[in-house]
Amino acid sequence: MNQYDAIVIGSGISGGWAAKELCEHGLTTLLLERGRPVEHLKDYPTATKNPWDFPHRGDMPEKDHAENPVVNRCYAYGEATQHFFVKDKAHPYIQEKPFDWIRGYQVGGKSLLWARQTQRWSPFEFEGPARDGFAVPWPIGYHDLAPWYSHVEKFAGISGNKDNLPQLPDGEFLPPWEMNCVEKHISGKIMQKYPDRPVIIGRCAHLTKPQPIHLEQGRGQCQARSLCERGCPFGGYFNSNSTTIPWAQRTGKLTLQPFSVVHSILYDEKKGKATGVRVIDARTKAVTEYQARIIFVNAACLNTNLILLNSTSTRFPNGLGNDNGLLGHYIAFHNYRGNVSAEFEGFPDSYYYGRRPTEVFIPSFRNLHKHENLGFQRGYMSYFGAGRAGWQQGDYKPGIGREFKDSITEPGPWYVYMGMQGETIPKFENHVRLSPDQKDEWGVPQLITSVAYDDNDDKMAADFVTQGSEMLEAAGCKNINGFNNHQNPGLDIHEVGGVRMGKDPKTSLLNEWNQLHHCKNVFVTDGACMTSTGNQNPSLTFMALTARAANHAVEELKKQNL
Numbered sequence: 001m002n003q004y005d006a007i008v009i010g011s012g013i014s015g016g017w018a019a020k021e022l023c024e025h026g027l028t029t030l031l032l033e034r035g036r037p038v039e040h041l042k043d044y045p046t047a048t049k050n051p052w053d054f055p056h057r058g059d060m061p062e063k064d065h066a067e068n069p070v071v072n073r074c075y076a077y078g079e080a081t082q083h084f085f086v087k088d089k090a091h092p093y094i095q096e097k098p099f100d101w102i103r104g105y106q107v108g109g110k111s112l113l114w115a116r117q118t119q120r121w122s123p124f125e126f127e128g129p130a131r132d133g134f135a136v137p138w139p140i141g142y143h144d145l146a147p148w149y150s151h152v153e154k155f156a157g158i159s160g161n162k163d164n165l166p167q168l169p170d171g172e173f174l175p176p177w178e179m180n181c182v183e184k185h186i187s188g189k190i191m192q193k194y195p196d197r198p199v200i201i202g203r204c205a206h207l208t209k210p211q212p213i214h215l216e217q218g219r220g221q222c223q224a225r226s227l228c229e230r231g232c233p234f235g236g237y238f239n240s241n242s243t244t245i246p247w248a249q250r251t252g253k254l255t256l257q258p259f260s261v262v263h264s265i266l267y268d269e270k271k272g273k274a275t276g277v278r279v280i281d282a283r284t285k286a287v288t289e290y291q292a293r294i295i296f297v298n299a300a301c302l303n304t305n306l307i308l309l310n311s312t313s314t315r316f317p318n319g320l321g322n323d324n325g326l327l328g329h330y331i332a333f334h335n336y337r338g339n340v341s342a343e344f345e346g347f348p349d350s351y352y353y354g355r356r357p358t359e360v361f362i363p364s365f366r367n368l369h370k371h372e373n374l375g376f377q378r379g380y381m382s383y384f385g386a387g388r389a390g391w392q393q394g395d396y397k398p399g400i401g402r403e404f405k406d407s408i409t410e411p412g413p414w415y416v417y418m419g420m421q422g423e424t425i426p427k428f429e430n431h432v433r434l435s436p437d438q439k440d441e442w443g444v445p446q447l448i449t450s451v452a453y454d455d456n457d458d459k460m461a462a463d464f465v466t467q468g469s470e471m472l473e474a475a476g477c478k479n480i481n482g483f484n485n486h487q488n489p490g491l492d493i494h495e496v497g498g499v500r501m502g503k504d505p506k507t508s509l510l511n512e513w514n515q516l517h518h519c520k521n522v523f524v525t526d527g528a529c530m531t532s533t534g535n536q537n538p539s540l541t542f543m544a545l546t547a548r549a550a551n552h553a554v555e556e557l558k559k560q561n562l
C-alpha cells in the first residue's frame, strides 16, 4: 500500500514540476505536502472580492502585526491573502541573526503567492563562482539548462520580449506587456546616457495570449487585475494548483497527500540507498512510512535543509549525504536593500490600462564581463515602474462630501520607484542548523537560522542607490530619494543553498544531476541545490533544474542504475 516508484516532498513550484514530469513518464508518484489541500478555483475564497468586502479594506489589524511581525513585513501579506501564509506563531524557528522566513504551507506552496517574475540565468551567472573565486564552480552551464528552460516556459506560459541580450537570454515567450509613457520616456533617456544599460519590459509567468497547451490545462488569459496572490479565477498566472498538479493527476499516476509532514528520509545501509520517508500526520500525529525507488526533496530551500539534517543514520550521523559537514552552509539570498523613489512632471493627460503584472528591468551591468574593482563583488538587476499617485488601493486620504469625491476622480502626479535585486556571496558562516533541544508540535527539531547581510552587500546597495538616482536624474525625475531599507535577509524570499551542487563530493552535496553524491536516489531540486544565487528571480531556474533532474532520474531507473 505504501510503495511507490517515486516520492516528492513538497507540492510548491519545484515539487509540482517533479510530480508532473515523473507521472508523465509513468512512475507512480506520491506527492507529500505538509499543509492543507488547495484546489484551483474552489479554494480561492477572496479571489473576486472588492476592497470594501474586507473588514479592514485589505490591511491587517494592529493585533496581527504584534503577533506576527515577520510575515507582516511581506508586502503580499494582508487580509485578502493571509490564509496562504504561515503565521509566525504557528511554526516557530530560532533566529540566531534576524531572518524573515516567509512560508506558504499548503498544496501549491508559495506558487500561489509568488510575484511571477521569470528570467533565465545567463552564462555570466553559471560562470561567476569559478571566474570570481567564491563558492565552488557550478557543475553545469547555461547550455545544459537552456533546453529545459524552453521546456518549462512553453508549459507554464511566460510573457516577454525577445531582447537579444547575452546577460539575459531570451526564452519561449508569449507577447510582452507594454511600458507606459513615462516608463518609455525614462528608458529612452537611460539608454541614451548609458549605452551599456539596456532597459527592457519584465518577463513573467502570465498568459498574455494562451496557447493550445494552456487552454488544455483549463487556463485563460490574464486580466491584469494584479490580485494574483489570492489565486486566479482565470488561471492567468502559473501556479502548481492550476498547472502542474492537475496535469500530473490526469495521468492517473499521482497520489497527492496533504497534511503529511515529512520528518526524515530513511536510509538502508545494506542497500546503500534511501528507501523511503517517515511522515507525521499533521492532524493526528500518527507516524507512517512510505517506500519508493527515488525521492525528490522539494520542501523549499530551508525546509529541505531541515529534512536532510534530520535524516540521520549510522552511516550519516550528521544528516543524509553530509560526509563533508557542509550541509546547511553557504546559504545565500538576494540583496534588496537599495531603493530609490522620485517624482516625474509631465504627461499629465496620460494614463494606462489595468494593473500590469510586471515591471521594467535593467539587467545587471556591474562586474558583468569581468570583475571591475568597484569595491564589491558581483552585480545587481534593477527594476522600476512609474504610476499615477493617489489611485491605488491603500492610497487613503481623508475627506467627505462633493469636493472630496471630485478630488478622487483625478489621478495624482506621476511617481517613480526603483529597486535592486543583487547577488549575495554564499559564505560558510551563513548557515542553518537544527536546535539540539527545541522541537515543533510534530516533534521535529526547530531550525536555527544564522544568515546575515555583509559589507559587500551594503557596498553594492550603496552603488545601486548612486546609479539608480543618477539614472532617474538623467531621465528628468525630481525629488529623488535613495536609501538603504536595511531589510532582513529572508524578506527577499529567494533564499538558496545549503545542499549545493558541485563536481567534487568533498566540497559539495549534489552532483550535476541534483543527486546527493553519497545517496544517488535522492534528488534535491529546489533552491537548496543552488551553488550561487545570480541576480535573476530564481524560480524559473528551479523549475528547469527539476524537469531536467526528473527526466534524468527516469533514464537512470530504466538503466537500473538507481
Ligand SMILES: Cc1cc2nc3c(=O)[nH]c(=O)nc-3n(C[C@H](O)[C@H](O)[C@H](O)COP(=O)(O)OP(=O)(O)OC[C@H]3O[C@@H](n4cnc5c(N)ncnc54)[C@H](O)[C@@H]3O)c2cc1C
Binding pocket: 009, 010, 011, 012, 013, 014, 015, 016, 032, 033, 034, 035, 074, 076, 102, 104, 105, 106, 107, 108, 109, 110, 111, 113, 114, 115, 116, 117, 118, 260, 261, 262, 263, 298, 299, 300, 301, 303, 307, 493, 494, 526, 527, 537, 538, 539, 540, 542
Ligand atoms: C510574495 C512572494 C513573491 C515572490 N516573487 C517571486 C518572483 O517574482 N519570482 C521568483 O522567481 N520567485 C518569487 N518568489 C519565490 C518563489 O515563491 C519560490 O522561489 C518558490 O515558490 C520556491 O519553490 P519551492 O518548490 O522550492 O517551494 P514552495 O513553493 O514554497 O513549496 C514548498 C512546499 O513544501 C512543503 N513542505 C515544507 N516542508 C515540508 C515537509 N517537512 N513535509 C512535507 N511538505 C513540506 C510546503 O508546505 C510547500 O507547499 C516569491 C515568493 C513570495 C512569497
